[in-house]
Amino acid sequence: MLAAFAEQGRRILVVVDNASTAEQALPLLPSDGTTVALLTSRHTLDVGARLHDLDILDKPASIELLRDALQQARGSADNRVDGDPEAAAAVVQLCAGLPLALRIAAGLLADAPTRPLASLARALETEHSRLDRLHREDRAVRAAFDLSYQHLDALHARLFRLLPLNPGPDLSTEAAAHLADADQFQVEELLQDLARAHLIEPGHVWSRWRLHDLVRLYADERAAEGTDPSWRDAARTRLLEHYATTTKAADGHLRALPGQPVPKAFTGREEALTWLDAERANLVSAVTIANGTGHPDIAGRLPPSLVEYLRWRRYFDDWITTSTIHRDTAHVACDDRQEAAAWNNLGTAFWEVRRFDDAITALEHARDLFRKTRDRSFEASAWNNLGLALREVRRFADAITAHSQARDIHHSLKDRHQEAMASNSLGLAFQDVGRFTEAIGAHTQARKLFELADDRHGVANPGYSAELDELMP
Incomplete structure (x- = not known):
């Protein structure tokens, strides 16, 4: 039928929506060379098509989506988004730019025309219940994540459940390998598979990965369900130890005078600085969580190794934060x-x-x-x-x-x-x-x-x- 339309010069857009596998999609794709097809999937499928990755929405676009969806449901007189911009910003931040979450939030507000945005923002603030609240009728953020998670085998699922243990906004392949206690090249392949399933996102530079905020909550939930906590504790210990020992080695390069021996973890000062620049947020966060996760030794070892770097880069707030934690930890330990x-x-x-x-x-x-x-x-x-x-x-x-x-x-x-x-x-x-x-x-x-x-x-x-x-x- 499509070929017949093509012979008549009539162009049709075929939309194959939410395909699970390439095998499911391929028989539906036109082959006449004229008809255009748009294929959407939670996974990156190999069907010989041009790939377009859909990123999360930034803050202005998120607010625009929330406003448009709400006014489409309740009419242009509904000015709750423009009437309380601070609450609107809080809602979109808690939805973390995920269109599905924003549409659900708009639906919840549309259901209750007198409900202020601040009320929804307060309802979403608590992390452990946020995914529960982001559902409406047949739409749910958790259900969407379930569809991707169910495709994972044991190795991929195990790594996915470990990733939220990283305290900062992203992590390197090397850090993930320490979490998993596995070969770095094997972990790199697992991470690429998770990225193709859109459960994690590649960073702005190669070999760095990040979790969407809501996916992080989901992965943490999956890890907490019927899992022996000791294996996660061991993984966190490996990761924090990696951060502490590597930071000390980097600090050795920053402090070394000409002719002095330096740690072999880095080829020189510039490489050490590059690593510290990439990991700064993780290192500061590691100091912050160390005591609460049973690692006061990290709270005592990491801050002194960061001082020279934080001074060099003029990150004084981080310097004050980490040194304060170091002081308090040492005081408790007498x-x-x-x-x-x-x-x-x-x-x-x-x-x-x-x-x-x-x-x-x-x-x-x-x-x-x-x-x-x-x-x-x-x-x-x-x-x-x-x-x-x-x-x-x-x-x-x-x-x-x-x-x-x-x-x-x-x-x-x-x-x-x-x-x-x-x-x-x-x-x-x-x-x-x-x-x-x-x-x-x-x-x-x-x-x-x-x-x-x-x-x-x-x-x-x-x-x-x-x-x-x-x-x-």
């Missing part, structure tokens, strides 16, 4: 040395964002705890950092005392380079109060010590303003 280091690193982060009073409080805690643990070198560094913060609030006399303490401790420890740094800071504090002769003496001493330490940069710039030092006991 680990005074780690708590002192966390207080110091938190103080340096506060100093960077010009929260000087908070920085002073944090650095005083660090100094006192290092004194308690008899870590004289770290105590001296905390004194010097405290002096720099005190100068910022014009407490110059206290700053001079702090830098003098730092200098004297480093001198007693015969640490020439750190003594030079403290002497330099002391000279700057003397300049602040016009005690120029003493400033000249301090800077002269700093220059000599920098020469002995073979620090040519310090020799050339004995009066430069130092940054606070982060500490890693």
Whole structure:
């Protein structure tokens, strides 16, 4: 029949909707070379057609769909979307741009013309019941996901159920391999199959993958149903351990001086930075969830390894967040040395964002705890950092005392380079109060010590303003 129409010059669009397999679709596709066919499927099918992947809707398009669907059902007088833009934004965010979820949300609102959008937003806020609420008559988000999940074999289903354990927005193939405790190339094939089934989405760069927010909830549900929790706990432990050890290796490249040995996990500093850039959200989230998932060791190990990177990239909010968790974890564990280091690193982060009073409080805690643990070198560094913060609030006399303490401790420890740094800071504090002769003496001493330490940069710039030092006991 289609061929007959084609011979008459009549073009027809054939829509083959929601095909499950290529075998189901192929007999229905026209072969006359004139008739056009549009085939839709939850899976990427090999039928010799041009592929068009339909992405989720962005926020403006999601709001437009919600408005249009609601006004189509209730008429143009229904202005609930435009009347409460904040609630409309909350609804579309909770639907995460999924057209099916948005249509269901619009249907639920159309059913109750007096229901405010804020009411629906509140109903969808709770994660464990969100999928239950996104259903109406014969439409349900969970049912749509079920159709794809039911096609998975045991290996694919197991990996799919593990993916929500990743704490951040996406994950690499390498991270997924640690989750699954399997060969990376095998896991890569499984991930590609899951992407063809549209249960996960390829990232913007190769070898990264992400779960739609609602699919993540669905996968987590499937994992919780009749599954021994120990296998998920073991998978999470492998993943967090991967993040912790690899971050430490990357940090080693960022801190290494010329000629120093570096970890073999990366070929150089640039590769380490690239990995940290890609994983930053996962690493910060890993610190955030570590205690609550029974991994306080990760909450203690990851933050110090992130400090140099977060400072380099100027991610101060992340620095404050991770150092605060590090501090609290060490305090609960009664680990005074780690708590002192966390207080110091938190103080340096506060100093960077010009929260000087908070920085002073944090650095005083660090100094006192290092004194308690008899870590004289770290105590001296905390004194010097405290002096720099005190100068910022014009407490110059206290700053001079702090830098003098730092200098004297480093001198007693015969640490020439750190003594030079403290002497330099002391000279700057003397300049602040016009005690120029003493400033000249301090800077002269700093220059000599920098020469002995073979620090040519310090020799050339004995009066430069130092940054606070982060500490890693």
